[in-house]
Amino acid sequence: MQQLGLLPLQRGFSQDYDSNLNPTIFNEFAGAAFRFGHTLIQGRHHLTNARGTKERDILLRQHFFKTQEIYTPGNLDKFLIGLATQPGQKPEHYFSKELTNHLFEEEGKGFGLDLVSLNIQRGRDHGIPGYNAYRSICGLSTANNFNDLCDLIPSSIVDRFERLYESVDDIDLFIGSISERLAKGAVVGPTFQCLIGEQFLRLKRGDRYFYDLAGQSGSFTEEQLNEIRRTSFARLVCDNSNVRSIQPLIFKSKTAVNPIVDCESSSIPRVNLRPWQEV
């Protein structure tokens, strides 16, 4: 993020709009790279009360398309606190069975769809080239044989690829990339890191309406931008539910530097809309 200039600015405006960059979503991103998120999904979601005690688990297979739990009074808040406190699945080559054996399962059937197979198949029907092609596009070494993959992929997985695929060029982008060892400080390996970085760079620099861009008709004033920078997902949760306390950096676990605080605390600031007032 830092290398690509994608970290949000703390003050001032962005100046890096490039009218030649195409900001649309490319096929490899939607058809493979950003689906890495499927490795992070927990098979059970916690319903946690205001005292921070887990009351119940919700098994994913029992709740696909069943929104009634959310409408049960009090449950929305328990879901929100559960989501803010339950850690994600560790980023690794593992998918919950809820996704690989029970996706969209009909009650009583005992089995459902397999999200990993869908991802692989979707890459094929979108005509996305193989994993090896993207190693080369991303400036990594092209593999001439299965053994060459071991620089990025554990050999136990490479062995399985060798049994399943005829050629190293046949390995699907999704499954090859998801099998890589994680890049430093990342939740993905180097190939998905390259593709996701490229997509986010285009989304930012190719967007004339990016929120912190200066000099466009409709750009925010600096005063307005400073107010926008004060808001947070924790503030959204506080303002739109009966959750009364939460950690300010809601996507991070609570710690000594990110403790649970009251929604009225100045650690979860509110936006002041005065800079938008017309005189």
Ligand code: HEM
């Ligand atoms: C319980 C959680 C989730 C479920 C059940 C789920 C399920 C699905 C399903 C069924 C598809 C369509 C597969 C196909 O037929 O091609 C899909 C697509 C996708 N998913 Fe997920 N997903 C979940 C969470 C996530 C997360 C956390 C991310 C990323 C951070 C993610 C990223 C994507 C992307 C990028 C697509 C392709 C969208 C498109 O091409 O329009 N998903 N997901």
